Amino acid sequence: MxxxxxxxxxxxxxxxxxxxxxxxxxxxxxxxxxxxxxxxxxxxxxxxxxxxxxxxxxxxxxxxxxxxxxxxxxxxxxxxxxxxxxxxxxxxxxxxxKARPQVVRSDQEDDVDLAAWVAVDPDYPGHLDRHLAAQEIRDALGRLDEKYREVLVLRYLEERDYQEISDILRKPMGTVATLLNRAKASLRQVLAAGESNKKRDQQTI
Missing domain, CATH: 1.10.1740.10 (RNA polymerase sigma factor, region 2, helix turn helix motif)
Structure with missing residues (x-):
């Protein structure tokens, strides 16, 4: 009917x-x-x-x-x-x-989401500036391996829970948790390197 x-x-x-x-x-x-x-x-x-x-x-x-x-x-x-x-x-x-995904695009709303995430993330290194410009965070996200980039996008920008990410990527929840941890660690390394380079450039001016 x-x-x-x-x-x-x-x-x-x-x-x-x-x-x-x-x-x-x-x-x-x-x-x-x-x-x-x-x-x-x-x-x-x-x-x-x-x-x-x-x-x-x-x-x-x-x-x-x-x-x-x-x-x-x-x-x-x-x-x-x-x-x-x-x-x-x-x-x-x-x-x-025959190409690979490019640097992640974003808009003003994404900037707010990214900056807010870094500001409250307990894993974020305390010695780094928690008020990093959202543009720097976005650029760092764009330099990550695509598998790390997507899992961060799903978790923090799309606000999907672990079960949903598992279903979307067809990966076990344990694998999703591991991917997220590695993705966050990789992003922290990129941000730390960028912060270090910025301070070094400022000292040479």
């Missing part, structure tokens, strides 16, 4: 909408409206792609999700399943180009 005409779908969870969309594909627009913009931001954050290219990759992910909706794994959050598809589409994009 198709969904009732004029029904209010805004209060329904993603997972509740999926079976309704299988009955009435037109309802997929509700999921697109919810997730399209954030998916574009995620693709851009992990890849360094500009807005237009990130939109193209996100659109491909949304199309692939629609085509495979009947195979949606109900043990997952819909967003985890969708982000997994977006991750795979992003990696496929660079494989086709």
């Amino acid at each position: 198709p969904p009732a005409a004029g029904a209010d779908y805004s209060a329904k969870k993603d997972e509740e909408l999926v079976p309704l969309i299988l009955l009435d594909p037109e309802l997929y627009r509700h999921l697109m409206a919810r997730h399209e913009e954030r998916l574009v931001r995620y693709v851009s954050r992990i890849s360094g792609l500009g807005r237009d290219d990130a939109e193209d990759v996100a659109q491909e992910a949304l199309i692939k999700a629609y085509r495979n909706l009947a195979d949606f794994d109900t043990s997952l959050k819909f967003t985890s399943w969708l982000y997994r598809i977006a991750h795979n589409e992003t990696m496929s994009h660079f494989r086709r180009l």
Whole structure:
């Protein structure tokens, strides 16, 4: 039986909408409206792609999700399943180009998120300036190995929990925890090196 005409779908969870969309594909627009913009931001954050290219990759992910909706794994959050598809589409994009993801892009909101994270992170080295410019933090993030960059983006910018990251990356939670620890250690090293170089440059002026 198709969904009732004029029904209010805004209060329904993603997972509740999926079976309704299988009955009435037109309802997929509700999921697109919810997730399209954030998916574009995620693709851009992990890849360094500009807005237009990130939109193209996100659109491909949304199309692939629609085509495979009947195979949606109900043990997952819909967003985890969708982000997994977006991750795979992003990696496929660079494989086709025979290239690697570039320096991470960011916007003003990301700057605030990154700076706030460094300010409260208990693992952040106390001898470093906790008020490092967000631009420096972003540049350091962009110099990390892509596997470290993505896990930091998922945890601190996308605010995904360990289970969601595990589902998106298809890695055990223990591996996710290890990746996060290594990613944070790597970022701290890059930031410390940058701070040291900046002080040395100031002394030579």
